[in-house]
Amino acid sequence: MQRILELQPELVQALLETFVMIGVAIPLAVLLGTPLGVWLFVHAPGGISPSPRSHAVVSGLVNAVRSFPFLILLIAIIPFTRLIVGTTVGTAAAIVPLTVNAIPYFARLVEQNISQLGIGAVEASRAMGATRRQIIRNVLLVDARPGLIGSITITTVSFISYSAMVGLVGGGGIGDFAIRYGYYRYETAAMLVAIVLMLALVTIVQWGGGRLSRLADKRV
Amino acid sequence: MPMISLRHVSTTFPAARGEDPIRAVDAVSLEIPQGSIQGIIGFSGAGKSTLLRNINLLERPTAGAVHVAGTELTALDGEALRRARHHIGMIFQGFNLVNNLTVAQNVELSLKFAEVSEKAERRRRVAEALAIVDLADRAETYPAQLSGGQKQRVAIARALATRPQVLLCDEPTSALDPATTATVLQYLADVNRDLGITVVIVTHEMEVIKALADHVAVMEDGRVVERFPAAELDREDFAPRTAIGEYLAGGGIRVDRGGRAAADVAAPEQADRPEQTEQTASHDSHQLPEVVG
Ligand SMILES: Nc1ncnc2c1ncn2[C@@H]1O[C@H](COP(=O)(O)OP(=O)(O)OP(=O)(O)O)[C@@H](O)[C@H]1O
Ligand SMILES: [Mg+2]
Numbered sequence: 001m002q003r004i005l006e007l008q009p010e011l012v013q014a015l016l017e018t019f020v021m022i023g024v025a026i027p028l029a030v031l032l033g034t035p036l037g038v039w040l041f042v043h044a045p046g047g048i049s050p051s052p053r054s055h056a057v058v059s060g061l062v063n064a065v066r067s068f069p070f071l072i073l074l075i076a077i078i079p080f081t082r083l084i085v086g087t088t089v090g091t092a093a094a095i096v097p098l099t100v101n102a103i104p105y106f107a108r109l110v111e112q113n114i115s116q117l118g119i120g121a122v123e124a125s126r127a128m129g130a131t132r133r134q135i136i137r138n139v140l141l142v143d144a145r146p147g148l149i150g151s152i153t154i155t156t157v158s159f160i161s162y163s164a165m166v167g168l169v170g171g172g173g174i175g176d177f178a179i180r181y182g183y184y185r186y187e188t189a190a191m192l193v194a195i196v197l198m199l200a201l202v203t204i205v206q207w208g209g210g211r212l213s214r215l216a217d218k219r220v
Numbered sequence: 221m222p223m224i225s226l227r228h229v230s231t232t233f234p235a236a237r238g239e240d241p242i243r244a245v246d247a248v249s250l251e252i253p254q255g256s257i258q259g260i261i262g263f264s265g266a267g268k269s270t271l272l273r274n275i276n277l278l279e280r281p282t283a284g285a286v287h288v289a290g291t292e293l294t295a296l297d298g299e300a301l302r303r304a305r306h307h308i309g310m311i312f313q314g315f316n317l318v319n320n321l322t323v324a325q326n327v328e329l330s331l332k333f334a335e336v337s338e339k340a341e342r343r344r345r346v347a348e349a350l351a352i353v354d355l356a357d358r359a360e361t362y363p364a365q366l367s368g369g370q371k372q373r374v375a376i377a378r379a380l381a382t383r384p385q386v387l388l389c390d391e392p393t394s395a396l397d398p399a400t401t402a403t404v405l406q407y408l409a410d411v412n413r414d415l416g417i418t419v420v421i422v423t424h425e426m427e428v429i430k431a432l433a434d435h436v437a438v439m440e441d442g443r444v445v446e447r448f449p450a451a452e453l454d455r456e457d458f459a460p461r462t463a464i465g466e467y468l469a470g471g472g473i474r475v476d477r478g479g480r481a482a483a484d485v486a487a488p489e490q491a492d493r494p495e496q497t498e499q500t501a502s503h504d505s506h507q508l509p510e511v512v513g
Contacts, residue, residue: 120316124375127278128382129305130333138329142320218362219319 017172029102037110062104094171113147146217153209223254229284244270246442259433267442306334309379313391315371324359349377369400389421
């Protein structure tokens, strides 16, 4: 208990780092992953504007990034990280690989969400003389909204856990705290506290996301 | 000049592997006078939906010419085609509403797509369209809270909001019970009479044609095999020329049960069920009983 109190400032610091990493990486992933997911849906074979060749290329790229084990991706894109944030260590440097991984992750979820919607409203919109952009904005993204909120929740939860690995580049965060104290120094109590904090964080995100998604869903 | 004219319209879908291409619409010519109601009837797969979708080029014909309100749609694409579609409403069997938008927002959608940019004007026209289908009081509800008939009325309002000249209907009542069907058909009749909108309705039920249409085209294998004024259906001595026309006009479902008489197998509780009463067309489904038949 004494030890926990001693470590309190570091714990708070770690929590803040997690908030920053997730708070930057997830909104960026949503901002960039949504258009990418929509693009994948629109240009898929059988989509509303098929272009199988470029779809195959982009889809392949998405799969490539997704299939990289996160730790390897973290190392592999170090030059890119330096280019973007000017450094390769620290929380800012950790945000880059997290975002790079989260964009295709979220894009796939967006694509899946949209393709689960019935084609009926799109048909009706085409008959009403809607442009492709209007159909995406006013119909597809509107009906996909509850699913998208669910996808943001899943992505956030996954990346809270991924962010534990960014200790490797000095990213910090609560997961890294658990590894440093629990794994390297055998301070079980410190590790347990960190894990409980992560569990609480994940629970809150999951609960809040579920609630928001239900509120947005007008299908029942 | 007819409101809609199809000249030698054909639509061929590319062949699936190892199969012949599908000629869904085969050299159909049809003229639909302004202000009339044209019925198109036929069995599943006859090509009715494809022909209807040829009219607004939702499915571009592979051959032939389509004119609507004097404009050759088959000569248009992109922006020009989209603009032409603002004057052609369409409703569907599955209603095709946006579930996460309210009734009013759904209706407003067609106005947004038609680039009615002024918000106040859109609101006015939404109210006007919802009044036509007697759903003004449901403007803020979501589709999930409506009955099938009400959903179809929202779809009608959505199609009417842009004040189209033509309304295309693809089996608009096939998902509805007979009482609700009567209600929806009544609204279509009113729209046709009061607003002068030309209506094209695809169905596989002659009842619907009888109730609503001025002219009928019978389709089979992509071709219009027979056409006659719908009023003929009421004549005692009316005899369709084709077997399919006769079958559809005859109505009723015939099932071969291997020689067993229906009475032999009728369950007792079914046998003493009261006669189904004739449903009359009423204007508002709220007043109709929920359960039919
Ligand atoms: N997009 C498509 N691609 C390939 N074949 C199609 C397509 N749309 C329709 N067809 C085929 O064209 C034929 C006519 O279909 P259509 O949907 O027009 O018939 P329908 O008369 O409307 O039938 P239903 O009463 O079942 O709605 C069918 O054989 C169908 O399988
Ligand atoms: Mg059909």
